[in-house]
Amino acid sequence: MTHFGILCPAAIGHLNPMFVLGRELKRRGHRVTLFHIPDVQSKVDKAGLEFWKIGEAEFSPGTLEVMYKQLGELSGMAALNFTIDWLEKETKMLFGEAPTAISKAGIEALLVDQVTIGGGTIADFLKIPFITVCNALLINREPGVPPYFTNWEYNTAWLSTLRNRAGNFLLNQLSQKIWKLVADQRRQWNLANYTCRDDAGGKLAQICQLPAEFDFPRVRLPKTFHYTGPLQDPSGLEPLSLSPMPFPFEKLNGKPLIYAALGTLQNRKQEIFQMIAEASMELDVQLVISLGQPQIKELDFNLAGSPVVVPYAPQQQLISQSVLTITHGGMNAVLGALSSGVPLVAIPITNEQPGIASRIAYTGAGEFLPLSRLNVTSLQEIIKRVLTEYSYKQNALRLKEAIVRAGGVNYAADIVEKAIYTRKPILFDQIN
Template sequence: MTRVLIATTPAPGHIVSMLEVARELARRGHEVRWYTGRAFREQVERTGARFEPMSAEIDFGGRSREEAFPGHAGLTGIASFTVGVRDIFYRTAPRQTDDLLAVLERFPADCVLADDMCYGACFASERTGLPLAWLNNSVYILGSRDTAPLGGGLLPSSSPLGRVRNALLRFVGDQVVMRNLRREADRARARAGLGRLRTGAMENIARPPSLYLMGTVPSFEFPRSDLLPGTHFVGGLLGLPPEEFEPPTWWEELHDGRPVVLITQGTTANDVGRLLVPAVRALAGQDLLVVVTTGSGLDVDRLRPLPDNVRLERFVPYHHLLPHVDVMVTNGGYNGVNAALAQGVPLVAAPGSEENPDVAARVEWAGAGVVLKRRAVSQAALRDAVSTVLNDERYRRRARELSREHRSLDAPRRAAELIESMADSQGQISTGGLPR
């Protein structure tokens, strides 16, 4: 039996992919404890893991970003990205470290499994020497000579000129755009009792893990000649299906022969006017069934009066809805995009801030949908993009190829096996044996 300590940022996108892995580890007889926000206790315990609560002052679970961090309201672009990373991930990490070290005093874990931006878990691993595994919550976050830095939504390039571009953008980002974030990482590490890492921005916050689990398929991530050793693409980790599901009153309309378009902006975006309003207006009156899921308590009155072909819900489980969807219109949330592709659903991506442009770039690179640039989210552009994806078979064919790749992998089983191997190898090293 292996004792696994899981640690996750208290936000839905950081929880959902971990659920299947935690359940599989518990099913295999391992002792699993999971440190995160109180809003997720029921989901944690449903996996068979024991819940370990996060200190209240850093537990923003169950609230929108603007509710938890009022100063973030109205931020866009690089300011939204850098301030978000600073406040949500860096400044919370030292207290997370204290919490996790206290957990480890009463639960001597064999390894730590964390989402790849739960830096308190990284600090605790570094302080104790426990092996660390990351499970991604979005795109691969480590730098490469073959890719541009995160945030710009640029396609990869490994040509000589492309690598010059990538190096130049890294230099500018490190020395100018991300300079304050680099300093913030140094301060966070110092508060956790750790020394400075002399690496670039976004990588000077934590040492790389022994194991980096990517909950997607290789065809949806940019190729790199310098991928971190220990990186494994295990397949889609899409969360646990609900134990009960009561379909909405309009559910039978999914079978009336009209193409079904799902419009969603995930669980954290709160600007209903950016994507939902123009998309609803763009598709009004067309021979389509349009399903809008808000994900959170948005100002949905701005969508009213609803056109006759639009159905509005806060949440419909993807496990039930996506098999009926012909096109998903999204702001580029990673989990939603992967869920769609796992079901063979092509996409229209209109990326917002944070890493959404980078997710959208992968949609474009994989050929699984149409991407609208951030300044092109108009009714006409959305209408044309949806029509293109519905009528050009190339996008559906590519999405179905990615779906078959997802189905060929048993993600929870493979993730659990790799975590077991990491813990077992570390145990043999610590007792003088040889790793397998």
Template sequence: MARFAFIVPPLTGHINPTLSLGNELLKRNHKVSWISLDPNLKDLLPEKGQAIVLPIDMDEEGKNKIFDHARELQKKKVYGIDSLKFLYEEVLTPMNSLMMDGIENALEEIKPDVIISDHQIFSGAIVSFKKNIPYATSVTAPASIKVNPSFPKIHEWEGEQVVAFQNKYGISGNVRLDCSELLTLVYTSREFFGEADLPSHYKFIGPVIAPRSQRIGFDWSKLAKMVQNRPKILVSIGTTFDHTQKQQFFSKVVDALKDENITVIVVSDPDLFEFIPDNFIIQKQIPQLEVIQHMQAVICHGGNNTVCEALSYGIPLIVIPIAYDQSFVSSCVTDSSAGIRLNFNRFKASHLKEAVHSILTNNLYKNNAKMIQRSFEMAGGVNKGADYLQTLVKN
């Protein structure tokens, strides 16, 4: 039996994959702890998992600012290259500074054999390195490790931020520690990521999609009453857009699909719609994992979670990205020919209608989505991830 410790930021998309991976380690009779600033961490963990919520040694205003910025980042209210500067300057650097002492104290308490630190919590890597504890990296946002050949300076700038932080906390030199040279787990498949040149310690285990603990109702009876043999499409754009942008976006969706022989399920506030066509079902929240299995296509903003959920069931996509990582994920979709990309600022209802018809009638997209689905399955998921982590335990 070994002791494993996950170090995670207070962001749902970063915590969720570790819950499934940690649960698998618990099933193998290991001890597993999670270290985070998230005050709700205890409620998320699998049975027998240990939560260590770090104290926040700052005034209430500073504390609220950190969490507000993290939520703002998660909602993608900052777009393009500015989102990257915002990420490091307003969120990651202050958050990592805030967590440094707490991580060191927590590791002294639990004395783990192996640490798994999120790629954005590089303070976890620094403390692990100083204490000579084997550590792996958990990469929940694959865009962060992809070098865009069109913008190589972006990756270089990111590295400079990490190295500067390391230097500040006593790690000399220019070698980044945020992605472990022992093991870096990436939650996608190599085929979908599209990168062949990464070192062998980068292990692609496929998306780790944890079942939702929250029960959300859905009008399944209404869906059943609609024409059964017509295609069904999910439209899910998360919290990406502000109120006005959402209204404009959904207006185009309605114009494109209101008269089509298609059932359209939209995740949105119904109040944003001037009228709701008969072939539409609109709910603020849906049980997306359950609903998505019944769809023939998904329209989304290119968020990693929704894209991976769709492709895990072999469902092709229409992606309409805005923010930095959404653009990367959308490029993965189109590079693998598993979907169609539209430009958010320029697409019209007619473009969306044409894209929907192409997705539904051209088997190329469905076949390639199925190919990516198989690549996810072959990557091995939590079982393979747990196998890799166990190799780091010193005998």
């Protein structure tokens, strides 16, 4: 038995897949403890894992909801900068408190979210192994792949490669303050400097919850990189639910169902929900909208066409009954739709969502509409196209099959166990 520790951001989209992996490891006889700020504790009571509180001075109770609200009102580069600032603050806290907490808890190995950039440094300082888990879109960079925060098309032409390099340079500048923290801390702890940013992923294994078929072609991933497919609970239920409220399934009228949601972070854009409702009202469908805001007690606005609107919904249950999912491009919603063979229309708002949206279009499983071109007419045209052209459904079903083949959480847990037991790099062709 191994006692695993988890380090990851406070966002539900990162916590849910990490906890699915944690619960599978617990099922196999291991202990798993999440180290996080006070606000997260109430959100993981039902996850069945252990919790160790850190960061109470910097992130007092109520801080997380304020952050969610601020981020939910932003988009584009403003939201990306806000996210980077939050990660910087979190990194400082982790360096200050996590090593002591992890040691006291008796942690023997760490599961580190790829965007928790300081996690590997903490593991190195404590001389314990760690596995990197890509819960969002992988951030591994190479010249042929557009930066994750862009919706640029994949193209092998030299101009596209030049464009990608420029985008990655911009990202390097934006995130430089976090990497400086890491470099300074490694020097303070007498650890070897990273030769490049990809070194932060570690040498044992990197797990990514995409199927390989949903990514752009790659030529420079480390040999220890594994596409496992979604880290989803076999029941289809998310371990961290924000709301106990029941969904009014009795309101479903039997018409083809469109499920629309903007996640739990970028969801304060009421005008987008209004456009989704107006674009769908003339179609022979029923629209369900989840606002992703369980704190709402009463809905104080009406949307065109009288869709079923709820503060929060059992997402996977509704997606599995849908003919189309409209999303902001969050990784868990997209993988949830593809796991059910449901095509998508994405309206990316910020962070990695544009990169996920571009992959939806690249794979033919749907289309996306940038905020700069979003209006009712253009949205309605895309919705009609994805609903009526069967190729989108075919490609969504193709990716569903790829997800099944990828192995999911069982495959991911096999990789983790083998890496920790052997303390050797686990190559992508060694787990079969």
